[in-house]
Amino acid sequence: MITADDGFSALKKYIEQTIKIQCNNYKEDYIKRRLLSRMRSTSTATYPDYLRYLHEHPPELENLRNALTINVTEFFRDAEVYDLLKKEVLPALFHGRKTIRIWCAGCSTGEEPYSIAMILHDIIAADKSLSAQITATDIDEVVLKKAKDGIYSEKAMGKLSAAQIQRHFTKLPDGNYQVKPHLQELIRFRPHDLMSGLPPAKFLDLITCRNVTIYFTEKQKDDLARMFHAALVPGGYYVMGKTEYLGREVEGLFTPINSIQKIYTRKD
Template identity: 30%
Template sequence: MSTPTRPTPRLPRRAASPAPAATTPGRTDDYLRFTAGFRRLTRIDLDQYKRAQMERRIRSFAERRGEPDLGRYLRRLQDDHVELEAFLDRITINVSQLWRNPEQWEVLRDRLIPELAGTGSVRAWSAGCSYGAEAYTLAALLRRQAERGRTFRAEVRGTDIDERMVERAREGRFTAADARDAPLAELRAHFDAEPGGGWRASPALRKLTTFVTGDLLRTSAPRGGFDLVLCRNTVIYFNEDVRDALHARLAAGIRPGGYLVIGATERVADAASLGLQPVQPFIYRKTEA
């Protein structure tokens, strides 16, 4: 650009429009300080989640609790266990139910489980199991397969980052709302009715399941250690790089011929590079190679 040859009249400076709250430097910094402090407090890394969604969720919740300043709200979480529990309920994704997405369970029941049972062993992993609805549904299908005369060894392992959900999963208790889409005959066969319309996984079902606390973003399964991995309705909340790295770790944990089942709104970005071949919508088979 050329330099003017004569002075240019100075116009009054216009006040800058305020930037949106979530992108103002100071606000951004206090969010990052909050996530770092929260990670030290709970070992949950909020920076792995999609930034815009998580920041909006946290700020709106803190403001509704009467504390718009994230620094002060973090100190409140450190000092108030009840408030921390309420916050965890808000930001962790614990939406689940028995037989959620019935069409996927039909494919598991009719195709995947009979095929895997024929090998003599079905080692399954419910990754991001929340309070156990998915793991117990899978265990019920495995028991039903065994009742058809197939002799095979079965085990279901559930992991979740939220210790409270893991403890709840071990109890195996579900509300009437949790069971609203479950086939009644299957409920009666594998669960015990409780007062108030609730259900509890039978002792036989609980014997098939193990639940442990684990962070999917930091831990890996034994290489080829599972025949079947379910990780549904979880990665949609993660950044793309985090999602792809997680899918790679899940795929590595599946033995050749085993299967990965993901959620109906999710995708594996480059399945072939992970040794995964799509066989049904949202279901992938680990190739022999």
């Protein structure tokens, strides 16, 4: 049980000095939740114990860094990927098909599915006979609630143009921005654990699962790729994070469309 004077400040100072993450940029509660998950994994009971563990096991610093940035996301993260989605992937999917189904797996606070929804909205506005549905899932119900609410700080709006903000968001009296219903209507947010082995939907045309699998073992990553392969329609697309890769055992299931931006299609 962690008490009030519990060595949290000393640990925070150490984190700021070593992994250069400014803890004060985050809510204290968030930092504590993440630390707790690492403390469970390292079987340490108190903050001083964990600090000692960090001193004695330097590789744990990388795990902690990943744990602290685990929910990090942003609108149009890796702009080139969204450019390809807009110019190649989505037009190809709508070719000869009126409606498409997308699964955004590990969606965190929603910036990824809302970015895709912004692109879809433009395509659908230009041809009213088209439609799309995004299922956006995450294991963490705290971030999922934020995603559903669709309320973002001015800082989070950084990569969006003034035109995008005006079109897709309402400025609230407190200075935050809320996603407009026309984007929210394209997305269903659902809790889902990628380790469960079952997709939340089938016959999908596009799956994005980006920057999610840092903690997964090679076997878990391979199982995930097999699940995605089974959930996609023939020729469906799979988009990974830029630093993620397909393991040897499963790379034969997909054809690379763009190996730098990690865009693949399902092989039959």
